[in-house]
Amino acid sequence: MYHQSQMRTRSFAVFLAVPTPLLGLVGVLAAALAGCRSLPPSKPEALWTPEEARGAQVYQLKCARCHYPTTTHGLHGPGLQALTKVKAMPSGAPPTDERLTQVILHGRNMMPSTPLTDGQLSDLLAYLHSL
Ligand code: HEC
Structure with a gap:
């Protein structure tokens, strides 16, 4: 029996150790091991602020083709559920x-840079915090 928070730490430790193509598989296994309850739930759409709702639109346009928002399972990049609620992102950062802004605007490895206006960026960050 593992305490839930230990389980979470273990899942993310695994994420750091494997190459990107394996993230999806590891995510599925980790979620299965953790009973799919290892991460805090996302804010329901009905409770979004106007800023978060606008950020969700930016996400649909610019990020959704590579990242699932409601799971940590990989698509082309890691799933982003609970992204800002965990200690470290898949890269360990x-x-x-500040770090999210840098990754979004300048890209990282296989992730392309995404030019955004200041308004789009702050809306998107608000949305990412709701995941
Ligand atoms: C063409 C596919 C693609 C698009 C579009 C894309 N990403 Fe990514 N993203 C990736 C890949 C691949 C990685 C893994 C990069 C690495 O660490 O090697 C990644 C990594 C990330 C990470 C984790 C960074 C870390 O330090 O671990 C975040 C956060 C992220 N993306 C957010 C976004 C957001 C927000 C958008 C929309 C503005 C976006 N991505 C658009 C492919 C994409």
Whole structure:
């Protein structure tokens, strides 16, 4: 028997150790092992602020083709559920707004850079915090 928070740490430790193509499989296994309850739930759409709702639209346009928002399972990049609620992103970096801004605007490895206006960026960050 593992305590839930230990389980969460273990899942993410596994994420750090494997190459990107295996993330999806590892995510499925980790979620199965954790009983799919290892992450805090996303904010329901009905409770979104106007900023979060606009950010969701930016996400649909610019991010959704590569990232699932409601799971950590991989698509082309890692799933982003609970992205800002965990200690470290898949790369190991802390999920600060500063770091997220850098990854979004400048890209990272196979992730392309995404040019956004300041308004789009702050809406998108608000949305990412709701995941
Ligand atoms: C063409 C596919 C693609 C698009 C579009 C894309 N990403 Fe990514 N993303 C990736 C890949 C691949 C990675 C893994 C990069 C790596 O660490 O090697 C990634 C990684 C990330 C990470 C984790 C960074 C880390 O430090 O671990 C975040 C957060 C992220 N993307 C957010 C976004 C957001 C927000 C958008 C929309 C603005 C976006 N991505 C658009 C493919 C994409």
